[in-house]
Amino acid sequence: GDSVTQMEGPVTLSEEAFLTINCTYTATGYPSLFWYVQYPGEGLQLLLKATKADDKGSNKGFEATYRKETTSFHLEKGSVQVSDSAVYFCALRSNSGAGSYQLTFGKGTKLSVIP
Amino acid sequence: NAGVTQTPKFQVLKTGQSMTLQCAQDMNHEYMSWYRQDPGMGLRLIHYSVGAGITDQGEVPNGYNVSRSTTEDFPLRLLSAAPSQTSVYFCASSYKGQSGNTIYFGEGSWLTVV
Numbered sequence: 001g002d003s004v005t006q007m008e009g010p011v012t013l014s015e016e017a018f019l020t021i022n023c024t025y026t027a028t029g030y031p032s033l034f035w036y037v038q039y040p041g042e043g044l045q046l047l048l049k050a051t052k053a054d055d056k057g058s059n060k061g062f063e064a065t066y067r068k069e070t071t072s073f074h075l076e077k078g079s080v081q082v083s084d085s086a087v088y089f090c091a092l093r094s095n096s097g098a099g100s101y102q103l104t105f106g107k108g109t110k111l112s113v114i115p
Numbered sequence: 116n117a118g119v120t121q122t123p124k125f126q127v128l129k130t131g132q133s134m135t136l137q138c139a140q141d142m143n144h145e146y147m148s149w150y151r152q153d154p155g156m157g158l159r160l161i162h163y164s165v166g167a168g169i170t171d172q173g174e175v176p177n178g179y180n181v182s183r184s185t186t187e188d189f190p191l192r193l194l195s196a197a198p199s200q201t202s203v204y205f206c207a208s209s210y211k212g213q214s215g216n217t218i219y220f221g222e223g224s225w226l227t228v229v
Contacts, residue, residue, distance in 0.1 A: 008155075032214040043205060043222035044158075051215035089157060095214035101146055101165060102173065103207075103218055105157035 002027045006090045006106035013080055013113050021075040021109045023064075023090035031092040033057075033066055033073040034103065038087045047075075047088070080113045087111070118142065121206050121221035128196040128228045136191040136224050138206030144219075145211040147189040151175065151202040152223075158205065164189055165211065196228045 006023040013019060025033065035047040035057070048057030053068035064075045073090060087110045091103040122137045140147065148163035150173075160173030164183040178200055180192040189208075193200060203225050209218040 004157075030214075034217075036220075044220040046217050046219075049215065049217065051213070093214045093218070100214055101163050101171075102148055102160045103158070105159075107155055107157040 002031070002092060002094055002104040004090050004092055004104055004106040006088075007109050008107055010110040010112060013111070015082055015113055015115050016079045017113075019075070019077040019080045019084075019111070021088055021090075021111070023073045023075065023106060025071050025073065025090075025092050027071075027092055027094060027104075029095050030068075031094050033064070034091045034093065035062070035064055035073070035075050036089045036091060036105075038089065038108075040086070044089065080111070082113045082115055085111055085113050119206055119208050119219050119221040121204075121224050123224060124222065125225045126227070128193070128226065130196060130198060130228060132196050133192070133194050134196065135193075136204055136206075136226075138189045138191065138221060139187050140189075140206075140208040140219070141187065142208065142210075142219070143186060144208035145186070146218075147183065147206065147208045148173070148218075149179070149181065149189070149191045150205045150207060152205060153202050161191065161204075193226075198228045200226065201228045202226060 003026045032051045034049045036044040037047045048059040050057040050066035056065045090106040149161040150158040162181040164170045206221040
């Protein structure tokens with residue numbers, strides 16, 4: 001079945017540092033890929049997505065590129081801020097079958113940014 | 116913009132009690148689903164629905180019931196709460212069709228079973 005593996009962390013960075021959170025996936029066909037963010041005490045918000053190979057999703061300075069050859073969707077940001085402290089989830093949605101009704105999530109990566 | 120609305124946000128139950136988590140969406144989405152979030156486990160699918168009158172089980176359905184009588188509402192019922200059901204619950208919805216359609220989440224319901 002479908003699966004997502006992401007760097008588990010926790011990750012602690014200083015403000016303005018470079019961020020990479022690795023995410024790889026296993027899926028049949030051509031899934032869509034997502035990054036969701038969960039701020040403390042809140043629900044999940046869509047951060048960015050990509051729906052086909054070589055697509056780059058971007059939002060709020062975050063970027064991720066859909067790499068089919070390496071089955072990866074790594075999240076990057078050039079300069080993190082304290083306000084980026086949150087838990088980040090990588091997820092996929094299949095384009096067929098029962099998997100198309102749901103997201104398959106990684107376990108989440110907690111990011112803490114210190115001033 | 117209401118989006119996906121869940122109630123209650125916090126609830127404490129005693130073992131054996133029953134309760135219903137409410138979920139409503141105002142986007143006319145066909146798909147609705149319930150996930151639970153546990154530390155180190157990510158989110159796991161409990162039940163889902165592809166339209167009014169149609170529901171199916173997800174990865175972790177035991178101990179939960181759902182129904183979908185209208186497009187807007189998708190309540191989750193715990194018939195006899197157990198401590199293992201202590202978790203954060205998220206309702207979600209989306210349009211059917213393409214896998215790129217965004218799945219929108221409610222703000223979560225924090226449930227503690229003592």
